[in-house]
Amino acid sequence: MERVPIQLTVNGQSYQVEVEPRMLLVHCIRDVLNLTGTHIGCDTTSCGACTVLWNGRPVKSCTVFAVQADGGEILTVEGLERDGQLHPVQEGFWEEHGLQCGFCTPGMMMTAVALLQENADPSEEEIRKAISGNLCRCTGYVNIVKAIQYAARKMRETVPAAVGIAGGE
């Protein structure tokens, strides 16, 4: 069986691993790197539970081969917290009750982080559009929108240096 050596920088840490070409990025993250915060909801590119940032862009990691990401930067939910401090997006989900079962939450937060990096003050419509690839079966989305609005406010209020943390890269 062909195996390919690849290098990935995940949450700022460099990993060298050997993978079969058919290994999906989400399986590499969960089963090889043991970062199980990234979830698998549907495995059919529909739900967004597996969303990670790949070179800064949110993508469905169940629909990318790990070999494709060779040399790339990945940010997962585990990379959001810094020195015991929750990322503003995590804090927003906590404060605004942006989750119930929590299954969609890691993917939802990664999409939110990417949105707020591009748009510091998104309207409700822009938030709803941005998360339209992330499905939630529990909340009805209202509190998710509030959580992202909370994070946007918080990030605008903090010094620019702290906002830079969001990149994790």
Added chain:
Amino acid sequence: MIPGPFSYRRATSIEEAIALLQQYGGDAKVLSGGQSLIPMMKFRLAEPAVIVDINRVPGLDTIEERNGLLSIGGLVRETTLERSPLIRQRYPIIADTAEVIADPLVRNLATVGGNLAHGDPANDHPATMLALRAEVVARGPSGERVISIDDFFVDTFTTALAPDEILTEIRVPAPPPRSGGAYMKFERKVGDYAVAAAAAFLALDEARKIVRAGIGLTNVSYKPLRAEAAENALLGQAPSDELFRAAAELAAQAADPTSDLRGPAEYKRAVARTMTFRALQKALSRAQAA
């Protein structure tokens, strides 16, 4: 779900990609955004022995106007397309199309080249490119050839591309004066393929008569469809709702949908009629504003 095993080859130039495709022939598949190919490989509907990843081939991701043509590189992502100021200002029909494809996460990877090369009649760009009379540029071992969009879609999941050819560019004629286009899609929910959708493009002469008409239909036949009879009915006429209703009826007659989870055939035909009518109305308002 895990795809079947394959060998992975990453091309760093177009020449290398073509050489790899030549070497492996029909056993190889090009990988662009992977947003159609990887799902098909998971279901084992596609089991290529070799994947040729072209994502790091430089020069295939530009959007520019030159010599009266818009050139879109095969690897341009949907997100790039929908945000491009050039596309939004000069080709709003293409922005309409890009922003209703799948969802924002899929659009971060999905490419325009892949959308056409996949040959799926449910995909959205084909109808728009038919309405716009685009051309597809293909590179293969014996060089480059330009394929008219009318000759490009051959059958379901089959295009005019040879197994060792790569779609490098899509060319769209620059909009003439007093022209406009629009894409209207009816979907069950965000991110779904169309129940039916229509692309319309109109150009008016100085007397405000229609001198160019393009109508393309999504997901109502075994391949993307150009509604030629409907286009012809518009030519030389002054635009009106009555004229657009007649053209939409002809487009609906050209449609040949099948009944499935998205609805019975008659319903889809009715949706195609309504989408065509609305796309023509919006195309006209853009042409009048141009």
